[in-house]
Amino acid sequence: MLELREVSKRFGALPALEHCNLSLEPGRTTVLIGPSGCGKSTMLRLMIGLQIPDEGSVLFEGESLTRERLTAARRRMGYVIQDGGLFPHLSARQDVTLMARQLSWPAERIAARVSELAELTHFPTSGLDRYPTQLSGGQQQRVGLMRALMLDPEVLLLDEPLGSLDPMTRFDLQRDLKQVFAALGKTVVLVTHDLAEAAFFGDHIVLLRRGRIVQRGTLAEMIRAPADDFVQRFVQAQRSPLGAGDLM
Amino acid sequence: MNRLARVALALVWALAAFSSAPARGEEPIVVGSKNFTEAVVLGEVARVLLVEAGVPASHRRALGGTRIVFNALVSGEIDVYAEYTGTLSHEILASQRIDDDSALRAALAERGLVMSRPLGFQDNYALGMVRERASRLGITKISDLRQHADLALRFGNEFLDRADGWPGLRDRYRLPHRDVRGVEHELAYRGLAAGSVDVTDLYTTDAEIAYYDLTALEDDLDYFPRYHAVLLYRAVLAEEAPEAVAALKRIEGAIDEGAMIAMNARVKIDGAPEARVAADFLADHLQLYVDVVADGRLQRLVRHTGEHLALVGVSLTAAVLCAIPLGILAAHRQRIGTFVLGAVGVAQTIPALALLVVMIPLLGIGAGPAVVALFLYSLLPIVRNTHAGITGIPTSLRESAEALGLEPWPRLRLIEAPLAAPSILAGIKTAAVINVGAATLGALIGAGGYGQPILTGIRLDDTGLILEGAIPAAMLALATQWLFDRGERFVVPRGLRIATHGGAGHDAG
Numbered sequence: 186m187l188e189l190r191e192v193s194k195r196f197g198a199l200p201a202l203e204h205c206n207l208s209l210e211p212g213r214t215t216v217l218i219g220p221s222g223c224g225k226s227t228m229l230r231l232m233i234g235l236q237i238p239d240e241g242s243v244l245f246e247g248e249s250l251t252r253e254r255l256t257a258a259r260r261r262m263g264y265v266i267q268d269g270g271l272f273p274h275l276s277a278r279q280d281v282t283l284m285a286r287q288l289s290w291p292a293e294r295i296a297a298r299v300s301e302l303a304e305l306t307h308f309p310t311s312g313l314d315r316y317p318t319q320l321s322g323g324q325q326q327r328v329g330l331m332r333a334l335m336l337d338p339e340v341l342l343l344d345e346p347l348g349s350l351d352p353m354t355r356f357d358l359q360r361d362l363k364q365v366f367a368a369l370g371k372t373v374v375l376v377t378h379d380l381a382e383a384a385f386f387g388d389h390i391v392l393l394r395r396g397r398i399v400q401r402g403t404l405a406e407m408i409r410a411p412a413d414d415f416v417q418r419f420v421q422a423q424r425s426p427l428g429a430g431d432l433m
Numbered sequence: 434m435n436r437l438a439r440v441a442l443a444l445v446w447a448l449a450a451f452s453s454a455p456a457r458g459e460e461p462i463v464v465g466s467k468n469f470t471e472a473v474v475l476g477e478v479a480r481v482l483l484v485e486a487g488v489p490a491s492h493r494r495a496l497g498g499t500r501i502v503f504n505a506l507v508s509g510e511i512d513v514y515a516e517y518t519g520t521l522s523h524e525i526l527a528s529q530r531i532d533d534d535s536a537l538r539a540a541l542a543e544r545g546l547v548m549s550r551p552l553g554f555q556d557n558y559a560l561g562m563v564r565e566r567a568s569r570l571g572i573t574k575i576s577d578l579r580q581h582a583d584l585a586l587r588f589g590n591e592f593l594d595r596a597d598g599w600p601g602l603r604d605r606y607r608l609p610h611r612d613v614r615g616v617e618h619e620l621a622y623r624g625l626a627a628g629s630v631d632v633t634d635l636y637t638t639d640a641e642i643a644y645y646d647l648t649a650l651e652d653d654l655d656y657f658p659r660y661h662a663v664l665l666y667r668a669v670l671a672e673e674a675p676e677a678v679a680a681l682k683r684i685e686g687a688i689d690e691g692a693m694i695a696m697n698a699r700v701k702i703d704g705a706p707e708a709r710v711a712a713d714f715l716a717d718h719l720q721l722y723v724d725v726v727a728d729g730r731l732q733r734l735v736r737h738t739g740e741h742l743a744l745v746g747v748s749l750t751a752a753v754l755c756a757i758p759l760g761i762l763a764a765h766r767q768r769i770g771t772f773v774l775g776a777v778g779v780a781q782t783i784p785a786l787a788l789l790v791v792m793i794p795l796l797g798i799g800a801g802p803a804v805v806a807l808f809l810y811s812l813l814p815i816v817r818n819t820h821a822g823i824t825g826i827p828t829s830l831r832e833s834a835e836a837l838g839l840e841p842w843p844r845l846r847l848i849e850a851p852l853a854a855p856s857i858l859a860g861i862k863t864a865a866v867i868n869v870g871a872a873t874l875g876a877l878i879g880a881g882g883y884g885q886p887i888l889t890g891i892r893l894d895d896t897g898l899i900l901e902g903a904i905p906a907a908m909l910a911l912a913t914q915w916l917f918d919r920g921e922r923f924v925v926p927r928g929l930r931i932a933t934h935g936g937a938g939h940d941a942g
Contacts, residue, residue, distance in 0.1 A: 233836050259838035270833035274851045274926035283847065284837050316928035332837070 186211045186372050187232055187340060192241035194227055194396075201227040203396045204241070209340070214366055214373040216387030218380065220419070223393040225376045229344050232374065233264050260284065262340040263333025267348045269325035271317040277328045278313040285335055302331040305368065307361055323354040330365070341366075343375045347382065359385055380404070380423040392416060461489035462670075462677050465511030467502050468495040469618065470707075470892060471556060471638060474696050475515035477711035478688075479664060479681060485721045486680035494707075495888065496798055496879040498591055499524060503665075505798050507544055512667050513681065517556060519660035521548070523597035547668045549682065551661040554638060554690040558592065558657045559649035560602075561635035563625055567648050574651035575606055582609040584631035589618035592634040597658060599634075605656045619892055638690060640698035662688070687718055701893055730901065733886065738905060740800075740881035744872045745909075748804045749865055752811035756864075757857060759812070760819025761845065773816060781813040785874050793878060803875030810871055811864035818860025822853025851926045858924050862917035869910045873902065883909070 187209040194202045202224045209215055217225040230236045231243050234255045243250040245258045271280050278299060285295050303310055308327040317325055326346055333341060346362070347355045363386060366373050377383055383390050384404040391401045400412040404420070411417040462483055466476030473494050483490035493511060496502050503525050505511045521541070522531040531537050541548055560575055567573070570581060578584065592598035593615040602608070616624065616633075622641045624630030635642060635649055642649065664681055671678050696714055699705045708725045715721040759777070763770030783791075788809065792802030826849060834848040850857075876884025883906040890899030922930070 235832050235836060256838050256840060259836055262836075264833070264836035266829055266833065268829060270829045272830060272833070272848060272852070272928075274928040276928065284839065287839065287843055287847075316931050318928070318931050 186246065187374075188244040188247075189228065189231065189238075190242050190244060192228075192231060192238045192243065194224075194231065194236060194238050200396050202231075202238075205396070205398055207391065207398065209372050209374060211339070211372050212370050213389055214375065214386050215389045215391060216383040217374065217376045217391050217393060218378065218383045219393035221378065222395075224396040225378075225393050226344055228393070229342050229374060229376050232340075233259060233262055233342055260288075260336055261338050262342060263330075263336075263338040265326070265329045265333045265341070265343045265346045267345045269317070269322075269329040271320075271325055271328055271332075273317050276314050276316055277308075277320065277331075280317075280328060281313075281331045281335055283332070288336075298335060299331070302334055305334075305365055306330050321354075322350050323358055326350065326358060327361075330362070334365075334369075338371070340372045340374070343373070345376050345378070348377075362386070380420065392419065394419075461491045462513065462674060463511045464490060464492045465496050465502050465505055465514040466492065466494050467499060467514070468497055468888070468892065469636075470640075470700050471636065471693065471697055472515055474700060474707050474711055475552070475662065475664075477707045478684060478714065479513055479515065481708070481711050481715055481723050481725075482680045482684060482721070483677055485715070485723045486676060488674065488677045488680060490677075493799075493879050495892070497877060499595075501793060501798060501878065504793070506546065506665060506667065508797060509667065510797050510799070512670055512677075513664055515552075515662060516548075516665040517660035517662055518548075518551070519557070519597065519658035521665075523658050524595045527596050541665070542668065545668045547666055547671070549664040549666070550685040551663055552684055553686045553688045554662055554693045555660055556636050556638045556662055556693070557660050558598070559635045559637055559652065560632055561625070561642065561647040561649050562632050564646050564648040566631065567650070572650065573648075574653040575602075575608075575656070576653050577650070578608055578610070578632065579606065581631075582611070584610060584612070585629065586610050586613040586632045587616045587621045587624055587630040588613070588634045589621065590615040592618075602656055605654055617891065619894055623894070638693045638697055640694060640701045643694075643698070644702055662693075683719060683721075688714075692718070704893065704895060734901065734905065737881065737883050737885055737902065738909075740885075741869075741872055741883045741906070741909065744800060744803055744807060744875055744880060744882050745865070745868050748807035748872075749811055749861075749868050751804075751808050752815060752864060752868075753861055755808075756812045756815035756860075757819050760816040760857070760860075761823060761849075763816065763820045764823035770820060774820065777813040777816045780809045783809075785810070785871050786877070789874060789878050798879045800875070800880045802878060803872070803880035807868050807872055807875070811868050814863040814867070815857070815860040818856045818863070819853065822856030822860075823849050825856065826852050852929070855921070855925045855929060858917065858921060862914065865913045865917065866910050869906065869913055873906050 189205055189207040192202055192205045193200070205224075205228065207215075207228070217228055219225050227236060231238055234243070234250055245254070248254065250258055271277075272283075275283065281299060281302070282295050285298065290298075299313065300310065302308075303313065306327045308324065308331060312320060312324055317328075320328065329346070333343075347358055350358065359382065366386070373386075375383075375386055377386075388403065389401065390404055390407070392399050392407065394415055400407055400416050407416055407420050411420065464476050464479045464483070466472040476492050476494055480490045480492040496505060496511070499516075499520060502511070502514055503516070506514060518534075518537065522537055526537070526540050529540055531540060538548060560578075562572060570577075572578060572581065588599055593613075594600075599613070603610075616630075618634075621630055621633040622645055625633060625647065626645050632650075635647065637649060641647065664684070666678070666681065692714065696710050699710045700707055706725075712723050712725040715723065756777075759773050763773040785806065788806040789802060792805055796802040796805060830848070830852065834844045839847065872880075872882050873884035873887060875882050876888045883902040886898045886902035887906075888902075890896065890902065
């Protein structure tokens with residue numbers, strides 16, 4: 186599906202990613218996690234072509250993601266960012282259907298798809314004609330998700346989609362997102378810095394540090410057999426809500 | 434870029450064509466005049482003479498200084514205007530040696546021009562002082578000034594610069610004065626009356642000499658040349674419109690000094706319209722009777738409004754069409770952007786007056802150069818705001834549009850343009866308001882508009898006339914501002930105008 190091969194990326198003198206290899210298998214949810222500045226967002230942005238690697242290549246269905254193939258590839262991926270990235274001049278409905286209208290989908294097909302997605306993401310139909318400033322943060326994220334799913338893409342890329350939400354909203358949306366992933370069976374990549382969230386979503390967790398992948402697998406494996414000191418400290422650094430020591 | 438450059442070029446050509454004068458044929462004879470009262474009166478006399486003889490004629494009044502009007506004649510934008518022999522031999526043709534009348538006529542013939550016989554009066558330069566002050570200081574002739582080095586000398590700008598004006602006079606009389614400055618000729622009289630000016634240049638037919646009780650100092654070293662008034666016209670007129678030349682010739686030798694001073698006085702002191710004064714003179718002296726249709730205040734206002742709106746409308750529309758693409762280009766191509774913003778910035782720093790004058794050799798006089806100058810002035814605010822509007826779009830939105838798979842063109846149309854719309858509109862508003870104000874300067878080169886009554890008002894010292902241009906210009910600027918504020922709701926997308934979190938309610942997610 187999507188593959189990073191020996192990818193390096195620098196911002197000025199600062200290396201963001203160094204010789205990373207990652208292959209996404211269809212239908213699986215992969216979680217990219219690590220401390221701030223570890224390169225997890227950069228990795229996601231390479232996949233959708235918002236960054237071009239300095240070295241190595243990004244492959245989509247086995248072919249290198251060149252500038253010419255980028256637009257077509259992007260229409261087969263959905264991308265959701267932290268604050269929704271909704272266009273302030275478009276209503277929720279206009280925003281969600283923007284690309285479909287651009288591709289001249291028939292109106293009935295668009296309408297059907299919107300109500301399908303509203304139901305899937307638990308977004309109230311009454312909110313479809315509101316503008317972003319008239320929507321709550323959670324609602325904005327649901328619209329962002331609808332927009333990403335509109336063209337029924339094979340891959341869904343989410344960059345800390347729940348990062349700026351309050352805990353209650355976040356809890357509900359985590360549950361809903363997981364249901365959506367399960368229902369659609371899509372290839373999902375989710376970036377987060379929250380280990381509990383990673384464990385909740387991911388059957389496959391990729392832990393990054395300073396631009397390198399330090400360990401991949403399930404959370405249980407990381408706890409049982411940490412690859413190094415850092416992994417051990419990272420998995421232990423998350424507090425249980427009950428305050429009684431470590432997670433798990 | 435290539436296509437854009439071609440569009441810009443085409444636009445400049447179109448503007449150039451718009452400004453150039455049409456060929457003869459059924460076109461009326463165009464009389465021009467320099468920007469002072471006597472010249473305008475003589476222009477009216479010429480026009481009335483032509484009209485009375487059944488020749489269609491129009492008068493483009495107060496086009497500018499000697500250079501501008503002479504060049505307009507040479508290039509055929511006007512057909513005839515009143516000039517002075519001294520100005521021709523000592524200023525316009527100063528590089529040639531011209532000793533007598535026939536040498537002057539030969540030199541003019543080389544340029545395709547013909548000079549009429551003298552109209553009958555001289556309008557010479559002289560230095561003038563308030564009679565009472567001159568006698569108190571014991572000054573009767575120009576050489577007496579040498580003993581009074583501390584006097585304030587104020588000269589009309591043309592006199593101050595031209596070879597037969599102040600520089601030559603200073604050298605001939607070895608005048609030591611340091612407090613010498615240029616001022617609008619008409620304003621110098623007021624300075625004399627108020628006591629802030631001691632000496633100024635006079636035209637000997639000026640009505641103000643009697644009005645302000647001035648004395649002309651004797652030119653004891655015989656410096657000033659003789660300035661016989663003549664009509665200067667294009668030689669081809671004799672073939673194309675012989676009846677016009679015949680009509681004009683009727684004024685030769687017909688205006689004596691007293692008559693000219695009286696006409697100047699009626700216009701400047703009594704405030705009579707030049708057309709009326711010219712018609713009355715022709716009726717009294719040549720028994721030519723012509724109906725004078727002097728525009729009423731309302732008609733003038735309508736005409737000036739039309740001219741002003743045309744100047745602003747054409748230049749602003751062209752600027753919007755060029756500046757928005759330039760701004761978009763600048764926002765997307767950083768290197769081109771630096772260049773474009775720099776270039777329009779430089780255009781903005783050129784003083785309006787300089788820009789207008791620079792345009793004259795390229796585009797002649799009238800609306801053309803004014804429109805081009807206003808166009809250049811309007812570019813910067815629009816380019817800069819378009820650039821700022823687009824580069825100011827948050828990265829997250831720009832990337833969201835990209836990640837959706839929108840091609841560059843739809844991205845511009847559907848996302849960037851609407852998001853930048855408030856900024857672009859603000860830029861156009863700024864440009865429009867500047868444009869409305871700057872367009873008044875167009876009158877300096879014969880472009881008409883609200884600047885016309887302002888300039889005429891200054892020339893005639895008529896505050897009412899100044900306000901007739903200034904007030905509508907200010908109102909138009911305010912109206913423009915108001916219109917753009919209203920227009921915002923049609924241009925700026927609704928989502929961008931909703932400031933509050935209306936109806937967000939409880940977090941349902």
